Amino acid sequence: MEMGSGLLVEQKQALSVGQVQSLNILALNNQELEDFLMNEYLENPMLENSGDKENEMFTDMEKMYEKGTSFRDQYLENPEEEEQSRNDVRARTENSLKEYLLNQLDRGSLSQREWETAEYLIDCLDEKGYFLYQTEELAQNSGYEQKELEQCLAVLKELEPVGIFSSSLAECLEKQLRVKGVEDETLFVLLRNHMQELMNGQIGMISRKLQVSTVQVKEYIHLIGTLNPRPVMDIQKDDTEYVVPDILIARQNGQWEVTLNDGWMGEYRYNDYYIRMMEETKDPELQAYFRERLERARFVVNSVEQRRRTIVRIVEAVLELQKDYFEENGNLAPMQQEDIAQLLGIHVSTVSRAIKGKYIQYRKTIPLKALFTAGISDHEGDGSVSSDTIKQRLRQMIEEEGKKPLSDQKLAEQLEKEGISVSRRAVTKYRIQMNIPDSRQRGILK
Known part of the structure; x- marks a missing residue:
């Protein structure tokens, strides 16, 4: 066997360290980004946060020092009273269950009286989420009329979690x-x-x-056994987590407005004080340190701004492709990450990172990734039927099935007759996702 040497030429696209870090920043959700920026801010003197109050306090303390006034005298009207209250127990924060229930009500459509009635009834719940009082009894002691208590109670019974305000x-x-x-x-x-x-x-x-x-x-x-006997079981945990939307969508004058919900972070920018120090210092080592920190600060600020522009562009493209869904004229259309990448002229991995872990809010808060759905092949083979449409058709078929429930195989065959090619396994998956029992269970329940 003859062996020899030669040159092999092939093209590879290698990402620089900076590009990789920039893509990692793009993949962060807003909470993760805030944590990242705070760490950068604490480690880098060249970064300044316009939302931070430390600089204001520092300036105030400098002025007080010049005047000979102490911080204590400036900010405490009664230092002795403050000294006595140091050992006071802090008031508990408002009950998370109460906040959760009140947030589901439309404050603008309720009078002050109705809102106070709702708060009163929520306070009457027991630790499991049950309402064990008689409205007639409460009317005698609360100052509210029985009729208004019953009307408010009927509204509260419709809130999430299902079963809240039950009497048993x-x-x-x-x-x-x-x-x-x-x-x-x-x-x-x-x-x-x-x-x-x-x-x-x-x-x-x-x-x-x-x-x-x-x-x-x-x-x-x-x-x-599949039901929840305690409606508030998952609400009153100490580690309750709330989904904060990363992107906000609004409809103004017939136009979509897309904004990132990141205003609460404050605006990160360069610190002019340390830039002047860098320019004025004669110490080469200190100057080199400041230059390296300034370069890192510029990279962070530019990457965050690029992240903002990229996410907004992607969401605007999603709105365009899912126009019927957001205008409530239809279901989700088949849409994949490749479609957005091709439309914007960017790599599909950029789209993947941009939507990772992000939540979008328009009427309700949902994962941005949930708007992407693969098309199911119909008889024309163009993948024009979305899984959302198939679920809706399956639910309709099951509701109309009569006394003898249809098996998943029969449902798949019926869809095939309608021009939609879906396997029996896919039908089972969609049925489970919609919390619909199988044919045997439906037969028993009927």
């Missing part, structure tokens, strides 16, 4: 079942009248009283 465990579970689309009066009778036997595991007794088979009672028990 049975009512709570029944409400959750009805939201799931379950309409089985026998099951509801079980909840209302036989809860104690259910908790004791007396399946035979329940079977005889309801005149149903023990198999069906076990099916009921399995279904009930």
Whole structure:
């Protein structure tokens, strides 16, 4: 075998360290970006935050020093009173459950009286989220009329989580079942009248009283086991997390407005004081340090601004391709990251990083990535049917299926007849995502 040497020429696109870091900044959501910028700000004297109050306080303290006035005398009206209050226990922050419920109400459509009534009723909830009082009893002691209490209570019962303000465990579970689309009066009778036997595991007794088979009672028990008996279980945790939208969308005069929800971070810019120090210093080492820090500050500021422009451009392109969805004239259209990349003339990896972990707010807050959906092939093979459209059609077919529920295979075959090629496995996945029971469970519930 003859061996030799030669040159192989091939093209590769290598990203510089700066480009990689810039892409990493693009992938940060707003909270992560704020943490990143704060670390940079603390480590780099060349960075200044316009939203920071330290500079203002520092200036005030300099003026007080010149006047011979202490910080304590300047900011405390009564230093002795402040000294006595040091050991006071801080007031607890407002209950997170109350905030969660009130945030679901439309403050502008309620009078001050109605708002105060809602606050009063929320305070009446027990630790599980149940409302165990009689409105007639409350009317005698609260100063609110029974009618207005009942009207407000009816509104509060419709809030999330499902089952909040229920008067009993049975009512709570029944409400959750009805939201799931379950309409089985026998099951509801079980909840209302036989809860104690259910908790004791007396399946035979329940079977005889309801005149149903023990198999069906076990099916009921399995279904009930998927429900939440304590509506506030996931709300009153100490580590409750709230989704803060990264991008805000508004409709003004027929035009879309896209803004990044990052104003609360303040504006990061270069520190003029240290720039002057860099220019005036005669120490070469100090000057080299300042120049290196200034270069890093410029990179950070430029990368953040580039991130802002890139995300806005991508969201504007998404709005254009999903126009019908946002104007409530249709479902999500098939759209992939490659479509946005091609439209804007950027790499698909840039789109991927820009939408990673970001939330968008327009009427409601959803993951930006949820707006991207692959097209499902129809008989024309153009992938023009979105998964959102297929889910809507599946739900409609199941609602119209009659006494004999359709299996996932039958549903897939029906879609095929309508020109949509979807596998049985895909139908199962979509059905589970919509929280719809399988054909056997639907048959039992019917």
